[in-house]
Amino acid sequence: MSKNNRIHAINSIAERLPDAPSAALPADSSMSSYGEDVFGEKEIRAFLPKATAAKLLATVNEGKPLDPSIADDVAHAMKDWALAKGATHFTHWFQPLTGGTAEKHDSFVEPRGTAQAVQAFSGKNLIGGEADASSFPSGGLRSTFEARGYTAWDPTSPAFIKRHANGATLCIPTAFCSYRGEALDSKTPLLRSVQALKKALRRLMAHFGQPDGRVSVTLGAEQEYFLVDRGFYMQRPDLLQTGRTVFGAAPAKHQQLEDHYYGAIRPRVLKFMTEVEDILWKLGIPAKTRHNEVAPAQFELAPVFEDLNLAVDHNMLVMEVLRQTAERHGFECLLHEKPFEGVNGSGKHCNWSIAYNGRNLLEPGSNPKENAIFLTVLSAVIRAVDKHSDLLRAMTAGAGNDHRLGANEAPPAIISIFLGDELSAVMKSIETGTSARAEGRTKLKIGVDTLPPLPRDTTDRNRTSPFAFTGNKFEFRAPGSSQNCAMNQMVLNTIVAESLDAVSDKLDAMDGDFNANLQKLLQRLIRAHKRVLFSGDGYSENWAKEAARRGLPNLPDTPSAIQPLRDPANQKVFAAYGVLTEGELASRYEIALEDYHRRIRIEGSVALDIARSMVRPVVADEFSKLATALSMAKKDGLKTGTSGLKALSVRLGAGLDDLHVKCERLDKALAKGGHEEQIAAMDDLRRTVDALEHLVDDARWPLPKYREMLFIY
Ligand code: ADP
Ligand code: MG
Numbered sequence: 001m002s003k004n005n006r007i008h009a010i011n012s013i014a015e016r017l018p019d020a021p022s023a024a025l026p027a028d029s030s031m032s033s034y035g036e037d038v039f040g041e042k043e044i045r046a047f048l049p050k051a052t053a054a055k056l057l058a059t060v061n062e063g064k065p066l067d068p069s070i071a072d073d074v075a076h077a078m079k080d081w082a083l084a085k086g087a088t089h090f091t092h093w094f095q096p097l098t099g100g101t102a103e104k105h106d107s108f109v110e111p112r113g114t115a116q117a118v119q120a121f122s123g124k125n126l127i128g129g130e131a132d133a134s135s136f137p138s139g140g141l142r143s144t145f146e147a148r149g150y151t152a153w154d155p156t157s158p159a160f161i162k163r164h165a166n167g168a169t170l171c172i173p174t175a176f177c178s179y180r181g182e183a184l185d186s187k188t189p190l191l192r193s194v195q196a197l198k199k200a201l202r203r204l205m206a207h208f209g210q211p212d213g214r215v216s217v218t219l220g221a222e223q224e225y226f227l228v229d230r231g232f233y234m235q236r237p238d239l240l241q242t243g244r245t246v247f248g249a250a251p252a253k254h255q256q257l258e259d260h261y262y263g264a265i266r267p268r269v270l271k272f273m274t275e276v277e278d279i280l281w282k283l284g285i286p287a288k289t290r291h292n293e294v295a296p297a298q299f300e301l302a303p304v305f306e307d308l309n310l311a312v313d314h315n316m317l318v319m320e321v322l323r324q325t326a327e328r329h330g331f332e333c334l335l336h337e338k339p340f341e342g343v344n345g346s347g348k349h350c351n352w353s354i355a356y357n358g359r360n361l362l363e364p365g366s367n368p369k370e371n372a373i374f375l376t377v378l379s380a381v382i383r384a385v386d387k388h389s390d391l392l393r394a395m396t397a398g399a400g401n402d403h404r405l406g407a408n409e410a411p412p413a414i415i416s417i418f419l420g421d422e423l424s425a426v427m428k429s430i431e432t433g434t435s436a437r438a439e440g441r442t443k444l445k446i447g448v449d450t451l452p453p454l455p456r457d458t459t460d461r462n463r464t465s466p467f468a469f470t471g472n473k474f475e476f477r478a479p480g481s482s483q484n485c486a487m488n489q490m491v492l493n494t495i496v497a498e499s500l501d502a503v504s505d506k507l508d509a510m511d512g513d514f515n516a517n518l519q520k521l522l523q524r525l526i527r528a529h530k531r532v533l534f535s536g537d538g539y540s541e542n543w544a545k546e547a548a549r550r551g552l553p554n555l556p557d558t559p560s561a562i563q564p565l566r567d568p569a570n571q572k573v574f575a576a577y578g579v580l581t582e583g584e585l586a587s588r589y590e591i592a593l594e595d596y597h598r599r600i601r602i603e604g605s606v607a608l609d610i611a612r613s614m615v616r617p618v619v620a621d622e623f624s625k626l627a628t629a630l631s632m633a634k635k636d637g638l639k640t641g642t643s644g645l646k647a648l649s650v651r652l653g654a655g656l657d658d659l660h661v662k663c664e665r666l667d668k669a670l671a672k673g674g675h676e677e678q679i680a681a682m683d684d685l686r687r688t689v690d691a692l693e694h695l696v697d698d699a700r701w702p703l704p705k706y707r708e709m710l711f712i713y
Pocket of ligand 1: 219221222302303304305352353360
């Protein structure tokens, strides 16, 4: 038996037999357990007195302020429900600026007298909590002497149960802020941005005679991920520590044959997906679509869209459930944007729309008035993205996503909008005041005419566009697979709110015929912001040149992409809409920059460590064996074989020298600390190690190879 763990892992996967298909019904074929781990509307009604339930539901469903006097009742009901589910602990569950989620469990235990205890949970425990904030990133918001952080219940996202092998925990979604009330999380600004957008939209709708409607902002977040067998994962210190492979030679076959996308899902993966869905459904998360993605071993999970705040919480849970369930199935789920060089990376497409009284405003309407609203909102979004594309870009920055954006497989770092042929033609006709419509030469009169029918799913869906109109929603494709969508959605809401207000301001200032004014206004908007519209190939070099001519920002890496967060004009927008104070925005910049530098440094250190302690010994050993063999062959006067031995030892020796030089270079770069030098030195070292991978005896190569991780599972 081989001593190489890598070969051992291959053999154990080879021995594993897939399960035979089962004829049994799924555990919950009637969907009766959907949402059973959520303290939702049904549970609220079942566990609370009628009047209290009504009050709480008014907060949950209509956003009415929470009546604090019901907190004790609600806490009590939640506890009873959670205990019946096997919960022993509760936690405030929040999203600190690490990008992940955080929890600190407290048991329900309350001692009573000697050696006795009851289980208790008060309104105070429910509504607020104190957490030591000093070990969470605060980007300068929290002074070290003021370490306290506070969590505050978000009743609009329902409490839920997280199960583990020995019980369960009641999780209460919360916002997280400092002693002085500054947001230390991603949820607080998101909630503020939704408020701002709702207000701005109501103001605009008043112009259309509908002032008091119910606004909903929705998100459908498509989650891409990779699965690798844990037998391989455990032998890749780079995957373990950084989420991506810093070495790995390209395999002969990767995704050239385009045979993975939408391919038949392998039974072992399907078994994993089925369990993921079962857990998600119990959590009330509407997992809908599952399929193989473009790269080998890459997959996607898409839920049905939901209220934005809830959808963000749900996406955080989706990532967690994917990771934990993968472990149980002997997989590791990789959420990094670019785990493998040379194959597609993973994104998180954020599908966003706004509805008014239940009608999606990004859906072309069936009458002139609905269409006028549709075109106005659409134009406002175009204006917003054009004016603030730098902010959208900033919120997709990160060491991981830098490998993906613009890498000829994901949208470029230049933010532009794709509208599709039909809608582009409509916009053109508004802009020029002439009709592009087939029937007749009359011009499209906003508020009077109906739109020509726009096919919902146009076949020319442009996959290269970072921000695409897809029939009734915008799909923002730049966000990375590991990122919290709250950040980019917060920006989108804020800049659209600002644009809607700009439209309202203009309409307020205009006298005379409303429709004629609107027509003029939209014409001006499109003329001013059409430079952000682009239907062509976003991967082409010409587009980068053309975009530069149009003055669109092209910010290729994190340090440049986050600079707009320091722009006073941008600070003003966030402050004006009460989404982020100047200090809160500055803290996001500091955290993003620090996170970036730390990650690059960790990657560099891991690469150096692997190269020196795992790769070099194997190369050195093989080289010395060859050298010995060569000198023995010479001594014995052998005629054949020596030239081959010699050629190989020359190549290996050169590789060994090269490895030494590149390691020294990376070591120096790490000592100096500049990220550009570190990245360059890391890339350089990678070329050497990857070349050696092809040269060294396969049985001794210590790192699982791409052809194994991507194909053997
Ligand atoms: P594709 O991969 O072609 O983009 P998917 O069906 O995988 O399409 O994902 C589309 C996502 O968009 C789903 O999460 C879906 O629920 C969501 N979606 C559909 N309509 C809306 C809408 N009006 N607002 C927000 N998201 C939406
Ligand atoms: Mg999509």
